[in-house]
Amino acid sequence: MANFSYKRIEKKISYSFQNKKLLKEAFTHASYAYLKNLKYNNERLEFLGDSVLGLIIGEYLFKNFPEQPEGVLTNAKAYMVHWETLSTITDFLEIPDFLLVADADRQIRNNPKIKENLFEALVGAIYLDSDLQTAKQWVLDIYEKTGFLVREPEKVIFDYKSKLQEILQGEGLGLPEYNIIATRGPVHDTSFIAEVKIKGKVVATGEGKSKKIAHQNCAKKVLKKLENKDLNELLDED
Structure with a gap:
């Protein structure tokens, strides 16, 4: 298990936070916050990140594939923001082990849904730490590196x-x-x-x-x- 480290996480994700508190919050699971009596956890950032990610992916598909109908774009977006996709990206970044959880809940770091939540919280944190353009560039770069950046939405088979x-x-x-x-x-x-x-x-x-x-x-x-x-x-x- 990796110990929480600002420097190591920032190296893994290729982004340096101006506000380190946002990074810490993104990696704080509710179980750890309860154990340590903290007033924050990553659930609010997850909520925000989910919306930011949806906007980034939706805009990418809308602007890059003007000839494609709504149904094709909807299917491609569903694939790109699906929990399995986000869980795989989180594994690619090698960051799940940095998630702060209560000792009794350490195994949840392996849960794909928890990994999805972590990625969304991270997107929300980067957005708040910078701006939409920076968050968009970071997200699309990660999707490019992991092979999840859709180039032919009409060929995406989600189900x-x-x-x-x-x-x-x-x-x-x-x-x-x-x-x-x-x-x-x-x-x-x-x-x-x-x-x-x-x-x-x-x-x-x-x-x-x-x-x-x-x-x-x-x-x-x-x-x-x-x-x-x-x-x-x-x-x-x-």
Whole structure:
């Protein structure tokens, strides 16, 4: 576990705070604030950061893709601000271990939703410490580095299961079947391993921190395979 360090966090996120109190607040979980009898935690910054992030991503999509309809932009935005995306970005920055939590709640640093909240709080803190333009540049740079900056919104598939189901029904093959076949890791940080069957044949497996994510990753793998072969070829594989 990393000890809280202004210098190390600022190096990780490539941003130096003028008001260090905002950085500390962004990394203060409610459990730690309660334990230490603090008058602040990161929930208010999370609330603000959620709105700031939504504005930044919405403006990016609106200005860069004027030819795309509202539905396409909405789907792309949902993908870019989804909790799984934000959790992955937080891991990329290597900052979850700096989150201040009560000792009894240390395992929550591994919770994807807590990581999402931390990222949103950080966005809110950077916005208050600087201005919207600076926060926007920081956010878009991070999205660029992590590969989450959408370049072709019309190609974004946010719900892989629904897309796979649509393809299968179009071919008259019915619904895919998903099963959890194993788990790994401790109780507080469990990963689920799933398989997906088409016409009774296992065509892919996937892993995730929840059953839903594992199912989505299964479907994502199938769709990836279908980029290079048709369904009949996939079902004929040994």
